[in-house]
Amino acid sequence: MARRFSELTFTDSVRDAQRRYGSREQNLGFETSDDHRDRITVREAQFIAERDSFYLASHGTEADGRPGWPYVQHRGGPKGFLRVIDEKTLGFADFRGNVQYLSAGNIVADPRVSLFLMDYAKRRRLKIWARARIVEAADDPALIASIGTPGYPAQIERAVIFDVEAVDWNCPQHIxxxxxxxxxxxxxxxxxxxxxxxxxxxxxxxxQH
Ligand SMILES: Cc1cc2nc3c(=O)[nH]c(=O)nc-3n(C[C@H](O)[C@H](O)[C@H](O)COP(=O)(O)O)c2cc1C
Known part of the structure; x- marks a missing residue:
């Protein structure tokens, strides 16, 4: 039993760093927690619905399977453009951009991604880990129609669907x-x-008084 994010992120080298810097015991709490945080609850759904942007991290993969470099891109749209489809699924309409297709290409080779959502005004931040998959506009026009925002001036090329693995909130420090x-x-x-x-x-x- 663990908070799901720790299963995904506490690698051997991370645990070593926690030992080296004296926080291993403190972090064990995440690994023994019964609060798995592996889905979108009402709290996360409300936060996501208010966002007009998020950051999407993926990573490259070489042809021989070696991991490439991490890559982060800003995604923006009308408020709520990152849709909560159900408690384990998110999705957004991917607009035509600079046609480099870095995220789209990365996701095909390795679907593991991180999403980072900020509310700067309220100094809140939400991390989401997910497996991403791409649905091309021509393959599922109904999905594209349901995920887009009518009237928003952008050309939708595809939907990116996220199968949620873990969520975690951060404290407001330094925001x-x-x-x-x-x-x-x-x-x-x-x-x-x-x-x-x-x-x-x-x-x-x-x-004068
Ligand atoms: C005409 C045009 C030019 C753009 N140029 C850039 C750019 O130079 N750098 C960048 O990071 N994003 C640029 N963008 C935004 C990206 O194309 C957009 O964020 C896209 O989703 C990037 O996806 P990717 O980083 O996964 O390839 C541009 C968008 C448009 C419409």
Whole structure:
């Protein structure tokens, strides 16, 4: 029994590092936990639905099977574009981009990926490990239609489906709060209203009490 992410990530060299730096005992807790965190619960689903981007890590594989370099790409779209299909499945519409197809090519050779989702404003971050598979638009138009966002200006080339293996939340340390234009807009509107009110007072005598 273990928290699923530790089964995926605590390799021998990671355990050695934990011993070397004195945190092995602390990390044993993850390996004996009954809280497996191997699926999307309501908490993760709500967080994912609010995201308009995530980072996708895959890695290259050479023709002889040797592991290649890690690769991270930013994926963006309308809020909620990473869909929760069910508690073990996520998916998103892959838009036409720079046509390098690094993630798409990596996934075919080794489906193991990491997703990293940030809420900078609330200083929260979610890690997801999954096996990815590609569904070409021509092969399943119904899936593509269900996973896309009508009216969003991008050409969908394929769906990327993630079979979820593990999830884990991180603490907020060292996350600088950042706000989107959408989040800041109400404050800008309020500033404009206050400026207009102030302008109405301009030129009027100051009342001394
Ligand atoms: C015209 C165009 C040019 C792009 N150029 C770049 C680029 O130079 N570098 C980059 O990281 N992403 C670029 N992007 C965004 C990527 O194409 C997009 O994130 C895509 O999903 C990358 O997938 P991949 O990294 O898995 O190949 C571009 C997108 C478009 C539409």
């Amino acid at each position: 600088t709060p950042r706000f989107t234009a959408e989040q800041v807009q109400p404050l800008l509107d309020e500033i404009e209203q206050l400026k207009a009110k102030l302008a109405a007072f301009e030129g009027q005598p100051v009342v």
